[in-house]
Amino acid sequence: MAQFYNDDLEYIVGDYYDSSDFEDDSFDNEPQLDNDVDALDSDFEDDFEPRKSKTDTTALEARNGKDIQGIPWERLNFTRDKYRETRLNQYKNYESLSLSHGDLDKECLDVDKGKSFYDFQFNTRLVKSTIVHFQLRHLLWATSKHDVYLMQNYSVMHWSSLLRRGKEILNVAKPIVTTPKRPTLLSQPPISRVQISSMAVKGNLMVAGGFQGELICKYVNHPGVAFCSKVSTDENAITNAVDVYHGHNGSLRVMTANNDSQVRVFDTENFACVGRFTFDWSVNNASVSPDGNLLAVLGDSSECLIADANSGKVTGSLKGHLDYSFASAWHPNGQILATGNQDTTCRLWDIRNLSQSIAVLKGRMGAIRALKFTSDGRFLAMAEPADFIHIFDAQSGYAQGQEIDLFGEIAGISFSPESEALFVGVADRTYGSLLEFNIRHHNRYLDSFF
Secondary structure, eight states, X not given: OOOOOOSSOOOOOGGGOOOGXXXXXXXXXXXXXXXXXXXXXXXXXXXOSOOOOTTOEEHXXXXXXXXTTOOOGGGSSSOHHHHHHHHHHHOOOOOSXXXXXXXXXXXXXXXXXBOOSEEEEEEESSSOOOOSSTTOOOOEEEEETTEEEEEETTEEEEEETTTTEEEEEEESSSOBOBOOOSTTSOOOOOBOSOOEEEEXXXXXXXXXXXXXXXXXXXXXXXXXXSEEEESOOOTTOOEXXXXXXXXXXXXXXXXXEETTSEEEEEEXXXXXXXXXXXXXXXXXXEEEOTTSOXXXXXXXXXXXXXXXXXXXXXXXXEOOOSSOEEEEEEOTTXXXXXXXXXXXXXXXXXXXXXXXXXXXXXXXSSOOOEEEEOTTSSEEEEEOSEEXXXXXXXXXTTOBEEEEEEXXXXXXXXXXXXXXXXXXXXXXXXXXXEEEEEEOOSOOHHHHHO
16 A cells, blocks of 8 residues: 555545635625534424535435536536546556556456446545545445434534434544453554444444554444454554454454555454464455455555454465455355455455456556445445445346446445445545435335425
């Protein structure tokens, strides 16, 4: 992972995206997120209808011609199509390795991108994602089609898509101290001003990794913090990725992937470190197979590794990518692994035969920074650093896809657990927002309801 020092938390413009073209004085007075939760509550109770900012966009408004992000193209000096053409021509993808991409296009699957699996439902600017490191884009998670968690500056925010309001559930600017629940939990010194670089939520457990090697674990429906500590004192110990998973014996575990070349495993009983695996390069991403037995390890190497999740012993290697990898996702059947790389491709691997990838999926203009399968395994979502999310239909052999075209840095993507909704976090000074897409059905009752 690129050496990157961020002395103060602020919006990091990823892979050379400039939003200055969208700056407009008329937007200076637009409403920002109201951090007064009581005010949000009272508005909802008084009106007896979901709160909607004038900057938000509904599915009905989009069908009537409004831009889903609220960008007023009619007031700008260029059309949307012209700006898209300019972006595609001028965008510069970040590369760590200078390897030839000459034959890459020949490997890529020819995908019909004209499908519509998920329809736009709602876009809100009441909450908006922020990014700490331009290569790390796992900062948004949905635990239901109504509950989304995202990073906004020094706050972990919860967004209710049902009530359409946001609420801060954790402030990491203030000193954070573990709230002991069991006598066995070791006391940890407080940490503060944590710049959260990675995040995961499973069930009731939210886990966040920090820019200085911090790990924070919080049960979202309990006050306080269950665990917080620096897992590494290395000078460059960014927590690049975190994962929450069930081990092979059913126990709930937390895994961190750090820039100090180590993967660490913690139990959730007392948050003791029960495993520590060291690799030859910085680990940018690590994910565990659905059965808890296999570990995918990706990092500052064109090669990806498969290891035993319990011992850390490497059992296989994945060769084919041309640059560093930052994203991985397991199909729910545990047989297919997707890896995302800065060479602008996602490779799909059959874990039963690692000699070569079974398919190569290509983005439009940038690295593949985030990957997610639906819980039923039907769809794979793939996010570039900016502007494009791709949805592939696994039932078609990934040969049919949908391309979601927007403008802005993508902080994270997440399907809801029942696969009904897809959420996208956009980080932008003016048009930062949270977008919701719903799986296409034969009727539009929900649209008329809202």
